[in-house]
Amino acid sequence: MKNKNMSDVALTLEQLREKNGQPVYWRTAKQWFIVQLAHPDFGDCVINAAGYYLPLEKAASKRFYAQQPLCISQEKWEACKLCGRREEVDPCYQNGCFKKNAPQCGYSCDKFLEWRKVQERLRDAKFCPECGRPLTDEAWVELQKRLED
Secondary structure, three states: OOOHHHOOOOHHHHHHHHHOOOEEOOOOEEEEEEEEEEOOOOOEEEEEOOOOOEHHHHHHHHHHOOOOOOOOOOOOOOOOOOHHHHOOOOHHHOOOOOHOOOOOOOOOHHHHHHHHHHHHHHHHHHHHEOOOOOHHHHHHHHHHHHHHH
16 A cells, blocks of 8 residues: 555644635645635635635545645756757758758768657657656646646
C-alpha cells in the first residue's frame, strides 16, 4: 500500500473548523473554497468565488484538502538537449550558408542532416521522447490532469 503523507488525507470536520478564513481544495469539483464559520446567511460553511456553498458538516464528507494540487511550472521545467532544439531555425538559413553554398548544396551537410533528424523526431510529439517535458499547450493540460487524479 502506498504511504500517504498528511497532505493526501482529507480534512476532518474539526480540521475544517480550524481553517476558518482559509482556503481548502475540493478535488472532485477541482475548486478552491474558503471556510467561513458563523457566516451571516449560511452558518458554518465552505464557499467558493461563485457563491456556491456547502454547510460545514456536508463539506467534511466531501473530502476537502488543505494542500494545493500538484503543479509543474512550465517556466521552471527546462528543456533538455533534444527538446531545446525544437525551435531551432534551419541551419541553411543561418549565417548566409544557403546563399554561399547554394550551387553545391544538396541539403546534405552534417548540420542540416542533424537538424532535420531532430525536427522529424519532435514533429508530432506531444511530449519530449528524452525527458518527458510537454511540448504543446494541450500536453501541459494533460499532464496537470494526470497530477490531479
